[in-house]
Amino acid sequence: MNREGTRWIKSGDGCYLLDEKGRRLLDGLAGLWCVNVGYNCAAIVEAVHAQMEELPYYPSFFNTTTEPPVLLAEWLAKHAPARLNKVIYSNSGSESNETALKIIRAFWKLRGKSGKRKILSREFAYHGVTLAATSLTGLPNCSDPFDLPLEDFIRVPTPYAWNDRVAASEGYGAEIIAKTAEIIDREGAETIAAMFVEPIQGAGGVLVPPPGYLKALRELCRERDILFVADEVITAFGRLGVWFASEREGLDPDLLNVAKGLTSGYLPLGATLVSDEIADVILPAGYFAHGYTYTGHPVCAAAGLANVGVIEELGLVDRVRNDAGPYFQQKLAELAEHPAVGEVRGDNLIGAAELVPRGGRPSASRGDRDGLQPGMALGLKAADLIREEDAIVRGIRDLIALAPPLIITRAEIDELFDSVRRGLDRLWK
Ligand SMILES: Cc1ncc(COP(=O)(O)O)c(C=O)c1O
Structure with a gap:
């Protein structure tokens, strides 16, 4: 930022932002995959204001808590996949993963299986930036500068068909599962505590798994007595046309992490949802020495409650599934041309x-990739050009990623893809 200059965003309304020069930008990334209800949502602003006036803060320590986190936990337990009935709060996605890791260690220790300490995660995974969350993250540019991962964090492959130059078929997914099983057997399932999985890998490049893969991965973990943790920091709260991707995919996770869309980013809040089976081991053991000063912050929880209320009231989850989602995918498919x-x-x-890159595409085959060279960073270049065409998308390696607010209309989706096309026309020139 220092070297290249810093952009400012001054205000936001709906799907649009205004920068310091008064330029209007359509936010095709919902902030950082999180402003699900869009900007300037009056219901959240009012709920936060009211809670600030009534009680701006009190900790969830000393057998004491406040009302909003309890009500939000109740909402989460009611809407989350069946076995997840306990909620423990944090302040971010990274911390929700960190919390899950401590719960997992405590669980296996209490079960007399302290040897189960290794944690699996996948290449291209993104789970956050604390020491342990970075250790879960499968992106070398996030971990290498810090000599991470820590000991006992094991990487397994992920299906990334474009990268592997194959079709995203069921057979390809099965091959990745077989390689994963090999690694588990090599390490010894009796040494592996859990596996962390994003149902769709977001920051790693929007990696959509091939048919059958997620279910098979879940079954593999179940067979080997490895806890399955769904990191739904991006996928929960409607982006996929469902409240939780785990529900749609039948993943039945043992733990599920959320943040981002929990408050639409209006205030920082993360949560780790815990299965009854795990809670039944942890709770009777007594004091669970884990809590942040801001665990269950009443104002953040009030923002979360108002946010899920708005998503419900506007019927955004159904709207994404039945209208905005399919239309967005149609426009995305057209972009492939x-x-x-x-x-x-x-x-x-x-x-x-x-x-x-231009010149790398003699035909419409997968040979297109051959023009790519390391360090081209086409995604970043494209994102800059698209921004000049009045829309924000994210550049990652040689790709662009899009995840607009859930309130986006068809006309706004058209506008977003028009900006993307204009930017890509300029990239191609
Ligand atoms: C799947 C996933 N997990 C965890 C995180 C980390 O969340 P935070 O940045 O709130 O720590 C992110 C952030 O992008 C994420 O996408």
């Missing part, structure tokens, strides 16, 4: 386009 695009992939209101 653009000469700068090698592949598109997505699910409801999340999507990505892998870009190819």
